[in-house]
Amino acid sequence: MILNHMVEFQTPHLDAVFHALSDPTRRAILHRLSEGEHTISELATPFNMSLAGASKHIKVLEGAGLVRRHVQGRTHFCQLEAARLAEAQQWLRTYERFWTTRLDDLEEILREEDRASARASEQLPPGQSAKKSRSTK
Amino acid sequence: MILNHMVEFQTPHLDAVFHALSDPTRRAILHRLSEGEHTISELATPFNMSLAGASKHIKVLEGAGLVRRHVQGRTHFCQLEAARLAEAQQWLRTYERFWTTRLDDLEEILREEDRASARASEQLPPGQSAKKSRSTK
DNA sequence: ACAATAGTCAACCAGTTGGTTTAATATTTC
DNA sequence: GAAATATTAAACCAACTGGTTGACTATTGT
Numbered sequence: 022m023i024l025n026h027m028v029e030f031q032t033p034h035l036d037a038v039f040h041a042l043s044d045p046t047r048r049a050i051l052h053r054l055s056e057g058e059h060t061i062s063e064l065a066t067p068f069n070m071s072l073a074g075a076s077k078h079i080k081v082l083e084g085a086g087l088v089r090r091h092v093q094g095r096t097h098f099c100q101l102e103a104a105r106l107a108e109a110q111q112w113l114r115t116y117e118r119f120w121t122t123r124l125d126d127l128e129e130i131l132r133e134e135d136r137a138s139a140r141a142s143e144q145l146p147p148g149q150s151a152k153k154s155r156s157t158k
Numbered sequence: 159m160i161l162n163h164m165v166e167f168q169t170p171h172l173d174a175v176f177h178a179l180s181d182p183t184r185r186a187i188l189h190r191l192s193e194g195e196h197t198i199s200e201l202a203t204p205f206n207m208s209l210a211g212a213s214k215h216i217k218v219l220e221g222a223g224l225v226r227r228h229v230q231g232r233t234h235f236c237q238l239e240a241a242r243l244a245e246a247q248q249w250l251r252t253y254e255r256f257w258t259t260r261l262d263d264l265e266e267i268l269r270e271e272d273r274a275s276a277r278a279s280e281q282l283p284p285g286q287s288a289k290k291s292r293s294t295k
Numbered sequence: 296a297c298a299a300t301a302g303t304c305a306a307c308c309a310g311t312t313g314g315t316t317t318a319a320t321a322t323t324t325c
Numbered sequence: 326g327a328a329a330t331a332t333t334a335a336a337c338c339a340a341c342t343g344g345t346t347g348a349c350t351a352t353t354g355t
Binding site: 052101103109110115116 | 169172173174176177179180181182185188189192238240241243244246247249250251252253254256257
Binding site for chain 4: 044046070071073074077078081094095096
């Protein structure tokens with residue numbers, strides 16, 4: 022119970038990850054990084070923003086564990102680090118049933134109809150009505 | 159190109175959804191709602207927080223399209239509304255390959271081993287690989 | 296040695312956030 | 326009609342956000 026509460030609510034990772042993802046500039050940076058490694062200036066140029074501004078965004082992403090940086094001389098290379106994205110997706114997966122429920126319900130209804138029609142096309146046990154068969158998929 | 163840019167970056171829904179999800183209290187409220195409908199006070203009580211405070215959180219969730227409310231007399235009932243969660247998951251799915259890459263690599267290695275062992279255990283017809291099947295999933 | 300380049304840091308700013316408290320608006324109950 | 330209940334509204338607060346600028350630290354190229 023208390024454990025459940027901890028698992029469910031004490032998740033500082035998710036705070037940071039979802040916050041990082043809530044900004045369109047940062048999502049764009051991640052998208053850029055999904056094509057491959059980039060330096061800070063490379064990441065900054067597409068945005069109408071000072072280098073320092075972009076640098077701050079990248080630091081937020083780094084803080085959320087979404088970006089890794091390795092320095093080589095004076096240039097900083099950034100890489101996408103996906104593990105935390107996977108954690109976020111895992112959280113969302115818990116709620117997946119709420120947007121698949123209708124499909125699941127429909128499937129269950131159709132399956133039930135099939136069972137009924139199967140019974141019907143046999144010896145018609147009492148209390149069962151015949152139904153048209155229907156494929157589930 | 160411009161269209162691509164729009165699809166990728168002009169997504170005010172995601173801003174609001176990810177921001178809503180970045181707060182642990184709000185995630186807890188959503189979790190609560192996943193068990194069924196609840197009133198504002200019911201949602202507020204578990205938290206060490208004023209009713210007005212909780213009310214504000216719920217308004218944020220509503221603004222992000224994650225919660226629907228229907229008023230009945232003086233009590234407001236809240237329901238989870240999952241469509242926007244699905245949108246968020248859809249966004250994350252774009253990056254899925256970055257945490258499945260290693261598994262994919264492993265799979266490719268196993269498939270290659272299969273091809274190699276198949277060639278070895280036959281009479282080696284030129285250019286043809288005998289597939290000893292290994293399940294992909 | 297000097298200038299250009301890559302990036303951070305610190306200070307600042309207006310706007311937002313997460314919270315409070317107190318008051319106000321309905322609705323229901325006695 | 327008065328009291329209790331369910332909720333929002335408004336004003337306030339400290340902390341944080343996303344952005345700027347200007348100064349600073351390194352590193353690289355000439």
